[in-house]
Amino acid sequence: MALISLLAYLIMVFMNKSNLAGLIVGVIVAAILTGQNIQNLAAIFNAALGSFLGTIGLIIMFGSGLGYLMNKTKVSHTLVYWIVKKIGVNSEKKGMLAIMVSSIVICGLLGTLAGGNAVIAPVVIPMVAAVGVTPTAVAALLRVSGEVGLMVGPLTGVTIATMGVTGLSYGKLMLWAVIPFSLVWLVATWFAVLRIQKKYRGKEAYELTEDMVDIKTIDISKGEKITTIVFLISFIALVAYGIITKQGTEYAIIVMLILSAIISLCGMISNIMKLDEAISVFVDGAAQMTNMFLVFIFFEAMFTMINLGNSAAGCHTNYRFFVPDRQHGRTVGDCKNK
Structure with missing residues (x-):
């Protein structure tokens, strides 16, 4: 019966409602079906804040x-500038x-597809447009490459x-899953984009706007260069330390804060x-992912009640209530006479 809450969530999503709206409905349905009172709901959400999904949500915000x-601090823009200058875009394939x-x-560094590509687009589009890369090809490349970046990025x-x-x-994740999959995906996309270029070359082109950036006019200051170099060294050192010492999921939280502090100081x-x-900028950025954080919390709460409802099937006439298992960092249910 508790799975009805998941069905309610899916129905809301297929009705083009937001994930959070669907989860709110799902949580309400799950609470009714499992007989949770206000006190139990408070305990469920309190435990959700410290759950694995809650940690992932916090990492995304940070x-x-x-x-x-x-x-x-123009770290992102400096990295894009260095990459593009190093490749030397003078042909379609180099542009791709x-x-x-x-x-x-x-x-991979920013942990966001839309945000990362939004930084890249104004810089690379004028260059690739000049060598004839079509908008359809650029869209395909940004989408697939951005997704690969999200899978490859360690944080x-x-x-x-x-x-x-x-x-x-x-x-192990990179060696046995991400890298092989990414290579297949990227190679397939490369050949697909070559076909796109052949089909749309001369038929569509970019209309450059004022927000586009001419790379020849970009002037990277000494401070921006130093900040970018310090960030890269710190990032690599922290990730390497985490891998060598086999740090857990929560390690990413302190890494985000340390890197933020380093960039702010620079x-x-x-x-x-x-x-x-610097603090305001960090808070503003984190606030953009509040919706995602709440999605993870409500997911955890709904799944907790689904588990409780499924386990309660064996309680018959007994009453199911919520018990936080602090020792193992999870939530469990228990049967108790009415």
Whole structure:
């Protein structure tokens, strides 16, 4: 019976309602079906905050805050500039390669597909448009490369969640799953884009707007270069330490905060921003993912009640109530006479 709450959630989603709206309905249905009172619901949500899904939601929020700081201090833009300049975009294929590498790196660092590609697009589109890469080809490359970046990035929500569920280390996950899959996906996309280019070459083209950036006019300051280099060194060192010492999911939280502190400090030294501004930027970025955080919390609450409802099937005339299992970091149910 408790699975009806999951059905209610799916119906809301198929009605084009948001995930959070569907989950709210699902939680209400689950609470009614499992007979949860206000006190039990409070305990369920309290436990959800410290659950695995709650941790993933917090990591995504902190990652968004870090991404905003990277954009504010021009770390993201500097990385894109370096990648594009190193490749030297003077042909269609080099333009396609620049898009793929930039998207994988930036989306993997920022942990967001839309946010990462939004940083890349204004810089790379004028260049690839000049060598004849079509809008359809660019869209396909950004989408696939960004998704690969989310899977490859060591601190993205996708990677951390997969490691937590499977119990695999980052190295094993990359070696046996992500890298083989990504190579197949990227190679297939490359050939698909070549066909797209052949079909649409000369038939569609970009109309450059004022928000596009001419890479020749980009001037990377000394402070931006130093901040980017310090960020990359810190990022690699922290990830390497986490892999060597086999840190758990929660390690990503402190990594996000340390990297945010490092970028903020570099930004203050370079007079890019002040302390209060850095904190505001981080908070504003994290706030953009509040909806996602709540989605994870409500998912955990709904799944908890579904589990309770399924277990309660063996209680017959008894009453099912919620019990937080603090020792094992999970929630369980118990049977008790009415």
